[in-house]
Amino acid sequence: MRIVLLGAPGSGKGTQAQRLAHERGMPQVSTGDLLRAAVTAGTPLGMKAKAAMDAGRLVEDAIVLGIIAERLSAADMRQGFVLDGFPRNIEQATALDSMLAKIGQPLDAVVLMEVDPAELVRRISGRRTCRDCGRVFNVDTASGGGGADEPCPKEKGPHRLFQRPDDNEHTVAERLKVYEEKTKPLVEFYRAQGLLRAIKAEGSVIEVAKRLDAALGISKRAAVARRHRPSGGALSAPRARNRGTPKRSR
16 A cells, blocks of 8 residues: 555654554655755755754755655565655645656555644644654653653663654644645645545554554454564555555454
């Protein structure tokens, strides 16, 4: 399946994208992760993106599209993917459609993850990231999929947690404002294409996962079977599509 998870900052896109990637055996593509990696590496694109990210603004389309185009050309993307945090405006969505048309892999579904604004502010301001493994936790909900007291898988010691500049309270309001102005119009863009599904993204990670899988027509049995397939035993393209279409849901 080729999926876009759409929603405001703090709606849980990253958590669910990671889960889908693990269970369905397909790459998770997060523009936030790609951009932060470029910033850390000090690449030209990363340096240009840093100022906007620190201020809670959207990074220029030219920078984001360049990174995404490179990632879409990778061989592992042919088995399907889940896009997390992209596209963020109509221009990016139009460009994405063109990129995918060129490689013959159009989107299968776009899921809007809906969360109350007050809950979004609480979630974002409570997020902390491990400097070593990159795992994300929440000081209130432990939304990273486990307690921060668990050992860091990379350093085998305590997580070294920090608050990303774009997660502090001073930038949360700006990020949500940008979402309303630039990203929310994508709802109608994808609804017009017949791709949009919407779910309530509040509650536990497991509850949201069940709603998301139902919206995508993914059965628990199919997800488990794929997760436990032997290495090198990838499904053929037709069978993969059949398992992921809404027609199979009950």
